[in-house]
Amino acid sequence: MRKRIPVWLAIAAIAVLLSAIILVNRTALFSAGATTTPLDQPAARGHLFDHIFVVMLENRSFADIIESGQAPYLSGLAQANGLATQYVPVTRGSLPNYLALTGGDTFDHSRTCLPAACGIDAPNLADRLEAAGMTWRAYMESMPQPCDTSFAGTYSVSHDPFVYFDDIRTDPRRCSNHVVPLQQMAADLRSPASLANFVWITPNLCHDMHDCGVGVGDRWLAQFLPTILKSAAFTEQNSLLVVTWDEGNFTHANQVATILVAPRHIRPGTRLVARYDDYSLLRTMEVAWGLAPLTSNDTRAKAMTELFSTY
Numbered sequence: 002m003r004k005r006i007p008v009w010l011a012i013a014a015i016a017v018l019l020s021a022i023i024l025v026n027r028t029a030l031f032s033a034g035a036t037t038t039p040l041d042q043p044a045a046r047g048h049l050f051d052h053i054f055v056v057m058l059e060n061r062s063f064a065d066i067i068e069s070g071q072a073p074y075l076s077g078l079a080q081a082n083g084l085a086t087q088y089v090p091v092t093r094g095s096l097p098n099y100l101a102l103t104g105g106d107t108f109d110h111s112r113t114c115l116p117a118a119c120g121i122d123a124p125n126l127a128d129r130l131e132a133a134g135m136t137w138r139a140y141m142e143s144m145p146q147p148c149d150t151s152f153a154g155t156y157s158v159s160h161d162p163f164v165y166f167d168d169i170r171t172d173p174r175r176c177s178n179h180v181v182p183l184q185q186m187a188a189d190l191r192s193p194a195s196l197a198n199f200v201w202i203t204p205n206l207c208h209d210m211h212d213c214g215v216g217v218g219d220r221w222l223a224q225f226l227p228t229i230l231k232s233a234a235f236t237e238q239n240s241l242l243v244v245t246w247d248e249g250n251f252t253h254a255n256q257v258a259t260i261l262v263a264p265r266h267i268r269p270g271t272r273l274v275a276r277y278d279d280y281s282l283l284r285t286m287e288v289a290w291g292l293a294p295l296t297s298n299d300t301r302a303k304a305m306t307e308l309f310s311t312y
Contacts, residue, residue, distance in 0.1 A: 049289040049309060050263070051193065051238040054200045054229055055102070055245070055282075057160070058218065059095065059211035062249035063088075066258040071215040074223035075244065075260065083261035083271040085305070090248045090255055091279045098247045099162035101279040103127075103201075105295030113159045116150045120167045126283065127169060127179065129292040130199055138197040139163050142183040143205035148176035155205035155212070160247075163201070190232045199286070210246075230262065239265050241289075241308065243282065266308050273307050281305060 063086070066072045067079060090098045096114075097107035104125045130137045141149075143156040150164050163180050164170045183204075189196045203209065204225075210218035226242070234240045246257035259277070261267055280302035287294055289309070294300040 048291050049239075050241045052196060052198055052200060052234045052240040053286055053289070054202065054234075054240065054242045056202045056204070056222075056226070056243070057099065057102075057209070058204065058244065058246045059160070059206075059209040060248060060250055061210050061215060061246050061257070062254075063256045063258045065215055065250055066246075069215065072219040074219050074226075075258070078226070078244070078262065079258065079260045081269050083263070083267040083273060083307075085259040085261065085273040085277050087274060087276040088245065088257055088259040088281075089276065089278050090246075090257060093248055093251075093255065095157075095247045096159045096162070096165075098279055099160065100165065101298070102283055103162045104166065105280065105283060105299040110165075116158060116164045116170055119165070120170060121165050122167045124295055125163075125166045125169070126199070126286070126292075126295070127163060127166070129287070129295065130290070133290065133292055135199065135290060136197040137179060137199040137201070138189065139180045139201040139203070140183040140186045141180065141203050142208060144180075144182040147178070147181045148173070155207055157206055157211075160203045160206075160209070160211075187228075190228065190234070193233050193238050196232075196234055198290070235264065239263075241266070245282070261305075261308065263308060265311050271307070273305060275303065277303065277305060 067076050067084070091101040092098060092107060092111075094111055096112075097110050100110060100121070101107050104121065104123055106123070108121050108123065110119060127137050139161065141156060141161050143154055144161075145153050145156065148164060148170070149156065150158055150170060152158055158164060161180065164176065169176050169180070183202070186202075204218070204221065207213040208218050208221040222244075226244075229235070229242060240263070242262040244260040249255045249257055259282070261273070280298045281304065284294065284299045284302040285305040285308065286292070287299065288304045
């Protein structure tokens with residue numbers, strides 16, 4: 002005769018199963034298939050910030066994000082933290098602005114092209130970080146494999162500035178260890194030591210608002226960004242998160258929202274009213290970490306000195 006399973010035991014088993022399902026759903030956002038390739042060295046303690054995260058989004062104006070009501074999470078994040086109200090990208094077009102922020106110049110790139118066809122032989126932010134004993138890693142959502150230099154599905158290589166620099170792209174070990182799919186970030190966030198000092202994040206063409214609406218991107222970021230803000234990089238260390246856009250939406254002046262989260266440096270509701278651009282953000286990181294400028298553009302740029310004080 003088949004024995005019946007006690008009711009209490011069945012309920013306990015269901016509870017365990019539901020807990021496991023919830024855990025999987027919470028981590029599946031960007032950890033499925035995550036690898037655990039370590040950095041060449043642990044992250045260094047920064048001069049001003051231990052970690053700086055830059056999330057680059059696409060083709061939305063300041064009004065689209067802050068004033069339209071379509072991005073309740075992002076507008077709320079700006080209200081609760083800091084917002085640069087006069088941030089204007091260096092030019093129009095994705096690639097030149099990505100390069101300006103990581104290389105200090107647009108390198109006369111005004112169109113989309115493959116890295117091998119328009120590679121850049123010039124020093125870049127990654128070079129400066131490594132020379133200073135600091136670490137970096139760039140995470141690309143929907144990238145098929147590390148250091149991918151193609152257009153593949155919702156991954157756009159033109160939104161990955163690091164593979165355009167010859168000294169990164171042509172060094173397979175360096176490139177594959179530092180330019181990786183976003184899935185790896187879950188493992189890296191587990192410890193401040195395994196997380197790079199400089200973290201670049203490019204969402205895919207839908208979540209960055211390039212191909213999908215503001216609301217779609219806002220909802221994705223509402224799930225994704227808290228995993229960063231609740232990590233030890235923010236709860237135990239001194240970190241800065243920058244959320245910005247490569248350019249506006251072509252119907253307004255090329256002004257974009259740039260949201261700044263640094264709990265030890267930015268009071269809720271802070272507004273940075275000076276005019277800033279991509280060279281300014283690059284210069285801010287250089288000054289914060291004691292790095293030499295890359296070109297005359299970032300040398301002359303005004304750093305966001307409002308971030309340098311603490312309270």
